[in-house]
Amino acid sequence: MAERTDARTWTHRAVFLMLAFVIIVAQLVPLDMRPTAWAAPDLLLVITLVWVARKPRYLPVLVIAFVFLAADFLFQRPPGLWAALVVMLTETIRRQHREFRQMPLFVEWGTITFGVVAITVLNRLALAITMVPQAPLGLTLIQMIGTILIYPLVVLIAHFIFGVSRAAPGEVGSRGQRI
Amino acid sequence: MAKDKNSEDYVGPIRRLAVGLLVLVLFGIFLFWRIDSPRAERLRAEAIDTFVPSFAWAMAPINGVINLISDFESYQQLRAQNQDLRRELQQMKAWKEAALQLEQENAKLLDLNNVSLDPQLTYVTGVVITDSGSPFRQSVLVNVGARDGIIDGWPTMDGIGLVGRIAGVGQNTSRVMLLTDTSSRIPVTIQPSGQNAILGGDNTLNPPLEFLEDTAMVRPGDRVVSSGDGGVFPADLLVGQVALGTDNRLRVRLAADYQRLEFLRVLRSQPHEEIPDPTDLLAPEAEFFGPAALTPSALTTSEVGDG
Numbered sequence: 001m002a003e004r005t006d007a008r009t010w011t012h013r014a015v016f017l018m019l020a021f022v023i024i025v026a027q028l029v030p031l032d033m034r035p036t037a038w039a040a041p042d043l044l045l046v047i048t049l050v051w052v053a054r055k056p057r058y059l060p061v062l063v064i065a066f067v068f069l070a071a072d073f074l075f076q077r078p079p080g081l082w083a084a085l086v087v088m089l090t091e092t093i094r095r096q097h098r099e100f101r102q103m104p105l106f107v108e109w110g111t112i113t114f115g116v117v118a119i120t121v122l123n124r125l126a127l128a129i130t131m132v133p134q135a136p137l138g139l140t141l142i143q144m145i146g147t148i149l150i151y152p153l154v155v156l157i158a159h160f161i162f163g164v165s166r167a168a169p170g171e172v173g174s175r176g177q178r179i
Numbered sequence: 180m181a182k183d184k185n186s187e188d189y190v191g192p193i194r195r196l197a198v199g200l201l202v203l204v205l206f207g208i209f210l211f212w213r214i215d216s217p218r219a220e221r222l223r224a225e226a227i228d229t230f231v232p233s234f235a236w237a238m239a240p241i242n243g244v245i246n247l248i249s250d251f252e253s254y255q256q257l258r259a260q261n262q263d264l265r266r267e268l269q270q271m272k273a274w275k276e277a278a279l280q281l282e283q284e285n286a287k288l289l290d291l292n293n294v295s296l297d298p299q300l301t302y303v304t305g306v307v308i309t310d311s312g313s314p315f316r317q318s319v320l321v322n323v324g325a326r327d328g329i330i331d332g333w334p335t336m337d338g339i340g341l342v343g344r345i346a347g348v349g350q351n352t353s354r355v356m357l358l359t360d361t362s363s364r365i366p367v368t369i370q371p372s373g374q375n376a377i378l379g380g381d382n383t384l385n386p387p388l389e390f391l392e393d394t395a396m397v398r399p400g401d402r403v404v405s406s407g408d409g410g411v412f413p414a415d416l417l418v419g420q421v422a423l424g425t426d427n428r429l430r431v432r433l434a435a436d437y438q439r440l441e442f443l444r445v446l447r448s449q450p451h452e453e454i455p456d457p458t459d460l461l462a463p464e465a466e467f468f469g470p471a472a473l474t475p476s477a478l479t480t481s482e483v484g485d486g
Contacts, residue, residue, distance in 0.1 A: 039314035080208030135315030
């Protein structure tokens, strides 16, 4: 976090916040109050993972914690638990993002899959230990699988629309700092 | 990692410590919520109360676009819809006649019996602002709150049937837990057999009936109304109709239109008058006749009553 940041990074941070806001609000819009038999992928989680795996500079850990804590509060989830798990996962990915540069997408995708499954299981485990009523297992699984499957698509969208792609080896920022 | 060790040598550990602290704080929030749930939920209600109503400007365009799309779809089916509506109108006319006759008959009977309906059941109408935003929770936020005198636990209806109950009140907003939520349990009565059951939400559109004494007496199509047991809900609010689910359980087809909840009525439900001691209900002690009236205690009370 002590790295110097240029204007472009700040713009990208603002873009991420806007995107997160739009996703949260879109989920809150009251369209159909009938319970559904399936659950949509967790878009907020996917974009966070893509951003962290591709350009971790654009996504400080405090922003992640804030966005997911707010989502926990707004979506009636137990506050804090999911946010903490997501922060842990993104920190793990952040530490590996340099290795991702040289790897094919499949390896990155595999790591992400493992991470998403891990935090989903941990979430259910924590809720079971603290005896909090849980969401139906089927829905959780559908959401988890959807979240994993949509990852490459979001990678493409992030690359072509939002300009979030892997930094080439040796690439430097506008002030010559390391990325 | 190895090639940029020099740049992260001093930042790394501090950053890791800070992140660790952050995770601890987040887990701390979760534990606080777990230990003191009512207080945390009140905090949540206050936070939502402050922020969500100001999201309206962001929701308006999304709502607009989706309405546009659905309107466009309905234009395409205009002809089919028109025919359907006409057929329905024919049926409705027949029903209207029947309803008018029944209304007159009902009014006459009420008059004959001198029945006074519960006058205390008034309502506040609110607009739905948001839904729960997650497929695992079935609740909506309405724009009436403590400011309008809303109290936790009050029943909520749309124009026709019961929708849910108030669970969480903020200053300007309150949350309505729908009947379909997994933690919703409502005591109901099934008409005409008079069987009591619990309507337990299970995240499906048609919640199952639980703890039914005699399933043989209940048929699909029977009316389900709230029973008022436990003093939580007023009695006789329409919930829906019994239906046999594909899993052979008795479920309820809800009367409220869950597809589009826009306006909700929050009923001001007054607490039941409690009858703590059944003997007081039968008659005042002084008016007992026979041997019981001759005991000294009964005599004194009757004298007091006379004087």
